[in-house]
Amino acid sequence: MAKPIFFLLLLIFSSSCVAVREYDKVYLNDVEMQLGARASERFETNFHIYREASSGANGGKTGGGCGCN
Amino acid sequence: MVERPEAVVVVIDMGTVTTKRKNNVTLSMNKKLPILLFIFGLTLSTAWAQQDDTSYKRRVLETSEVDLLFSYYNQDGVHAAVTGGEGTEELTDATSTIVLRMPMNEDDVLTVDVGLSAYTSASSSNVNPLDGGITVSPFDASSGESRKDLLAYINPTYTHNSEDRNKIWSANAYLSSEYDYFSIGFGGSYTRLFNEKNTEITLSGRVFLDKWNPVYPIELRDGFFDDRITGPGTYNPIFTEFDTETRNSYSLSLSFSQVLTKKLQGALFLDLVSQNGLLSTPFQRVYFSDFADFFIDDFQLADNVEQLPNNRFKVPFGGRLNYYLNDLIVLRSYYRYYWDDWGITSHTASLEAPFKLSDKFTLYPTYRYYTQTAADYFYPKEQALSTNEFYTSDYDLSNYNAHQYGMGVQYRDIFTSASILNFGLKTIDLRFSKYDRSDGLNAYIITLGTTFIGN
Numbered sequence: 189m190a191k192p193i194f195f196l197l198l199l200i201f202s203s204s205c206v207a208v209r210e211y212d213k214v215y216l217n218d219v220e221m222q223l224g225a226r227a228s229e230r231f232e233t234n235f236h237i238y239r240e241a242s243s244g245a246n247g248g249k250t251g252g253g254c255g256c257n
Numbered sequence: 258m259v260e261r262p263e264a265v266v267v268v269i270d271m272g273t274v275t276t277k278r279k280n281n282v283t284l285s286m287n288k289k290l291p292i293l294l295f296i297f298g299l300t301l302s303t304a305w306a307q308q309d310d311t312s313y314k315r316r317v318l319e320t321s322e323v324d325l326l327f328s329y330y331n332q333d334g335v336h337a338a339v340t341g342g343e344g345t346e347e348l349t350d351a352t353s354t355i356v357l358r359m360p361m362n363e364d365d366v367l368t369v370d371v372g373l374s375a376y377t378s379a380s381s382s383n384v385n386p387l388d389g390g391i392t393v394s395p396f397d398a399s400s401g402e403s404r405k406d407l408l409a410y411i412n413p414t415y416t417h418n419s420e421d422r423n424k425i426w427s428a429n430a431y432l433s434s435e436y437d438y439f440s441i442g443f444g445g446s447y448t449r450l451f452n453e454k455n456t457e458i459t460l461s462g463r464v465f466l467d468k469w470n471p472v473y474p475i476e477l478r479d480g481f482f483d484d485r486i487t488g489p490g491t492y493n494p495i496f497t498e499f500d501t502e503t504r505n506s507y508s509l510s511l512s513f514s515q516v517l518t519k520k521l522q523g524a525l526f527l528d529l530v531s532q533n534g535l536l537s538t539p540f541q542r543v544y545f546s547d548f549a550d551f552f553i554d555d556f557q558l559a560d561n562v563e564q565l566p567n568n569r570f571k572v573p574f575g576g577r578l579n580y581y582l583n584d585l586i587v588l589r590s591y592y593r594y595y596w597d598d599w600g601i602t603s604h605t606a607s608l609e610a611p612f613k614l615s616d617k618f619t620l621y622p623t624y625r626y627y628t629q630t631a632a633d634y635f636y637p638k639e640q641a642l643s644t645n646e647f648y649t650s651d652y653d654l655s656n657y658n659a660h661q662y663g664m665g666v667q668y669r670d671i672f673t674s675a676s677i678l679n680f681g682l683k684t685i686d687l688r689f690s691k692y693d694r695s696d697g698l699n700a701y702i703i704t705l706g707t708t709f710i711g712n
Binding site: 207208209210212213215216218219220221222223226227228229230231232235236238239240241242243244245246247252253254255 | 326328332356431437438440465504514518523526528532538591593611621629654663665687694702704706708
């Protein structure tokens with residue numbers, strides 16, 4: 189399951205390193221296109237860290253700092 | 258890379274929702290809260306004192322911004338770990354957080370994230386089920402002090418950008434306190450943008466040095482006696498207190514983001530996390546299949562508390578892919594694969610489709626799917642053997658899947674036409690999510706977030 193997804197993502201990223209000019213980034217600069225999680229999403233991420241065994245790989249907390257799993 | 262002034266600030270979230278907390282909060286928090294507030298005040302006064310620079314260079318952050326965030330969380334279930342995998346998991350949590358982002362000069366930004374979280378929990382009240390409940394049962398909450406707790410934290414982050422804005426350094430610290438858990442942490446990151454800011458790589462590291470103030474189930478504490486105990490023979494658990502009370506976590510993170518087309522961009526994340534120390538939760542009971550059962554009323558007394566290895570290595574790997582479908586809809590997707598050496602693997606996938614109702618209002622439905630395998634050491638109630646080296650009946654470490662459905666609405670006014678005092682209102686974000694887990698745990702969370710910018 190994980191391997192096909194990994195290679196698919198690798199394929200997408202390795203074959204698409206275009207250089208979009210700053211003046212062509214009107215869509216990419218849309219606030220909804222930001223690659224980070226929304227600020228209001230942090231509390232949901234927090235309870236996932238407590239209630240689920242896994243965490244990390246989302247640009248946020250990876251474990252520690254709490255008595256959670 | 259796409260200009261994302263807010264995204265360059267590393268903010269570590271703090272856990273706010275837990276059934277794994279315990280006991281009387283007043284003494285400890287009364288001591289530690291003033292220290293946190295003092296550090297917070299000192300940081301702010303330093304920050305504002307340095308905002309007199311009048312350079313003409315474009316700043317990374319033009320004016321100060323303030324996020325005010327509130328959440329209310331509620332959960333219920335029947336597999337409380339405190340009562341050995343069988344008992345109420347009812348819990349409510351209310352959290353308030355303030356995040357301040359302040360430009361220190363043209364290149365630097367200080368972010369101070371401070372919060373307070375208060376919860377009441379039926380399951381953690383059963384660390385001591387005898388201190389107030391009329392009926393002693395794992396499915397009833399005790400009214401004693403152990404049913405509530407308070408968490409306070411502060412997380413300052415300082416970020417420096419290079420002249421050409423292609424290099425970003427950040428350093429952060431973390432401090433949190435609650436009755437039975439204290440944490441101090443620090444970290445740093447380095448970001449490099451190239452390929453006309455179409456490619457971004459970030460390397461970051463973090464260390465948490467945590468300390469338990471272990472609280473054990475009442476029946477396992479020294480000197481416990483109750484003449485209501487029933488069972489065959491004499492109640493004789495195998496419990497001994499943990500030698501180690503520290504928990505250290507070290508993480509190394511690599512992220513890579515790439516503009517793929519004029520309407521598509523994505524990111525990959527890889528974390529390597531190592532933890533050591535007391536990874537068991539000291540008040541989570543376990544009942545053995547080869548031990549006789551003893552009770553006080555309907556409440557079964559512990560045979561031991563959970564025993565988990567003192568080391569854990571985790572490897573989460575994930576990615577985001579965002580696509581600008583048209584002027585009305587954006588598709589935001591996320592996937593994560595997770596592995597650790599306790600035998601757990603998991604998959605997480607989520608999709609969000611923000612729909613623009615107008616220039617200022619956006620509606621965004623969300624869906625998230627999660628599935629995990631059980632830890633090697635997980636046993637349902639009465640299935641672990643006393644001869645096992647490691648065991649737990651914490652259903653958070655069991656095999657299950659979960660669906661989460663949500664809806665949010667966001668108001669966004671970049672011209673901040675509305676204002677309060679001297680701050681313009683930039684965004685209001687209200688969201689609701691419902692979480693259903695296959696083992697019977699259900700939860701919902703309501704979040705309200707607002708952003709103000711200084712005029």
